[in-house]
Amino acid sequence: MNQTKVYGHRGAKGKYPENTLLSFKQAILQGVDGIELDVHMTKDGEVVVIHDEFLNRTTDGTGFVRAYTLEEIKEFSAGSKFSSLPDYEESWLLEKVPTLKEVLQLLAPYPIELNIELKTYTFEYEGMEEKTLALVNEYGNGRKVVYSSFHLPTLLRIKAIDPSASIAWLLSQAISNPLDYIKSLELEALHLHKDMVIDHLNDWKELKNLVRVWTVNQIEEMVQLIEANVEAIITDYPEQAIAIRQERAVSID
Numbered sequence: 001m002n003q004t005k006v007y008g009h010r011g012a013k014g015k016y017p018e019n020t021l022l023s024f025k026q027a028i029l030q031g032v033d034g035i036e037l038d039v040h041m042t043k044d045g046e047v048v049v050i051h052d053e054f055l056n057r058t059t060d061g062t063g064f065v066r067a068y069t070l071e072e073i074k075e076f077s078a079g080s081k082f083s084s085l086p087d088y089e090e091s092w093l094l095e096k097v098p099t100l101k102e103v104l105q106l107l108a109p110y111p112i113e114l115n116i117e118l119k120t121y122t123f124e125y126e127g128m129e130e131k132t133l134a135l136v137n138e139y140g141n142g143r144k145v146v147y148s149s150f151h152l153p154t155l156l157r158i159k160a161i162d163p164s165a166s167i168a169w170l171l172s173q174a175i176s177n178p179l180d181y182i183k184s185l186e187l188e189a190l191h192l193h194k195d196m197v198i199d200h201l202n203d204w205k206e207l208k209n210l211v212r213v214w215t216v217n218q219i220e221e222m223v224q225l226i227e228a229n230v231e232a233i234i235t236d237y238p239e240q241a242i243a244i245r246q247e248r249a250v251s252i253d
Contacts, residue, residue, distance in 0.1 A: 002209075002229070002231075003226075003229075003245060003249065004225065004226045004229055004230055004231065004232060004233060004245060005033035005034060005113070005212075005231065005232035005233075006031075006032055006033050006034075006232065006233060006235065006238050006241045006242050006245065007032060007033065007034040007035065007036045007113070007115060007212065007232050007233070007234040007235070007238070008023075008024070008027030008030070008032040008034070008035050008036065008234075008235070008238040009036050009214065009215050009234045009235055009236045009238075010023060010036065010037060010038065010051060010236075011023025011024040011025075011026060011027045011035065011037070012026045012027040012030060012236070012237070012238055012239070013236040014217065014235075014236035014237040015085060015086070015087055015237070016082075016085070016087070016092075017058070017078055017079040017081070017082040017085075017092055017095055018051060018058060018082075019037055019038060019049045019050055019051055019058070019078070019097075019098070020078050020079060020095040020096075020097075020098065021095065021098050021102065021103065021106055022079070022092065022095050024037070024103060024106060024107070025106065027238050028107075028110050028112065030238050030239040030242060031238075031239075031242050032112060032238045032242070033112060033113060033232070034112055034113035034114060034115060034144075034232065035103075035107070035112060035113075035114055035115070036115040036117065036214075036234050037049050037103060037114070037115070037116060037117065038050065038051045038116075038117045038119050039100055039116055039117070039118055039119060039128070039132060040053060040065040040066065040119050040123075040125065041065070041066060041125035041128050041131070042065060042066065042068055042069055042070045042073060043066055043067060043068055043069050043072075044069040044070055045126075045127070045131070046069075046070040046099055047099060047100040047101075047128065047131050047132055047135060048065065048070065048073060048097050048098070048099055048100070049097065049098045049099065049100055049102075049103055050065060050078075050097050051119070052065075053065060053066075053119065053122050053123060055068075055073070055076060055097075057081065058078060058081055059073075059076040059077060059078050059080070059081065059097060060076050060077050060080045060081065061073070061075075061076035064123075066123060066125070070099065073096075073097050074096050074097070076096070076097065077092075077093050077094070077095065077096070078095045078096055078097045078098075079091075079092030079093050079094065079095035080092070080093050100116070100132065100135050101135055101139055104135060104136065104139035104140055104141070105139055107141070107143065108139070108141045111143065112143065113143060113144040113145070113146070114136075114140070114143055114144070114145045114146070115145075115146045115148055115168070115191075115212075115234070116132060116136070116145060116146070116147050116148070117148045117149060117170065118132065118147060118148070118149045118151070118154050118158075119149075120149060120151045120153075120154040121149070121150050121151040128154075129154060129157045129158050129161060130161060132147070132158075133158065133161055133162050133165065144166070145165075145166065146166045146167070146168050146188060146189065147165060147166065147167050147168070148167070148168040148169070148170050148191050149169070149170060150169075150170045150171075150172075152169065152185070155167040155168075155169060155185070155187075156185070159186060166188035166189075167185075167186070167187055167188055168187060168188055168189040168190060168191045168212065169181070169185070169187055169190055169191065170191045170214075171190060171191070171192050171193065171196065172192075172193040172196070173193075173196070174196060178190060178207060179206075179207060182207075182210055187210075188210075189210050189211060189212055189231060190207075190210060190211055190212075191212045191213075191214060191234070192211055192212070192213055192214070193213075193214060194213050194214065194215065194216050194221060194225075197211060197213050197225065197228075197230065198213075198221055198224055198225070201224070201228050204228075204230070205228075208228060208229055208230045208231065209231050210231065211230045211231055212230070212231050212232040212233070212234060213225055213230055213232070213233050213234065214233075214234040215234055215235060215236060216233040216234065216235045216241070217235055217236050217237055219240070219244065222235065222240065222241045222244045223244055223248070226241075226244060226245050226248055227248065
């Protein structure tokens with residue numbers, strides 16, 4: 001029986017500045033099976049790894065990502081806003097918003113999976129799907145990559161450009177007959193908000209291999225979903241989830 005995989009949400013977001021090379025490195029060191037990250041596009045068409053459409057929350061910059069060139073975005077710190085985290089160090093001030101290329105180069109030696117969420121439901125970034133696929137083809141080192149989005153047209157565009165691409169629809173609300181969506185849209189998986197699954201575990205029993213669940217941070221939720229053997233959980237605390245999975249495996253043996 002396959003074990004539930006653990007994906008680090010924006011790296012190891014619970015302890016390190018999210019969507020930074022530092023956070024991704026730490027998640028890798030903790031032993032994740034995969035990394036989840038988010039992409040937007042700069043004014044000059046570079047694909048960058050940041051969660052929000054704007055810089056304000058996670059950097060010391062302000063305004064929309066798309067209003068700045070890559071060079072301008074690199075002037076901002078992507079670590080300074082995280083001084084409240086318990087392991088904060090001054091060196092975090094040097095963290096920058098990484099490009100997708102930089103993250104792929106960081107991951108190159110490690111055989112871990114990658115979930116790229118394309119943030120295309122507020123702004124339509126011209127050519128973002130093509131650029132993201134091209135970067136993965138060039139720097140992805142043959143790893144398993146899953147492209148996810150709340151915005152279905154983005155996923156369908158990816159599939160049209162590369163029919164072999166793995167796509168996953170992000171959902172926070174229930175849909176009827178999910179298997180029909182999976183088949184007809186050629187989805188590799190559904191990425192579901194934890195409440196959709198935890199409150200209805202029996203409903204997902206038959207589809208557990210097609211479900212990744214976000215964002216799973218409570219110990220009891222981790223235990224429930226690992227015991228339910230869903231395909232993967234996406235968590236801010238991958239180290240904790242991996243330890244729980246290990247404990248369950250030992251107790252079953």
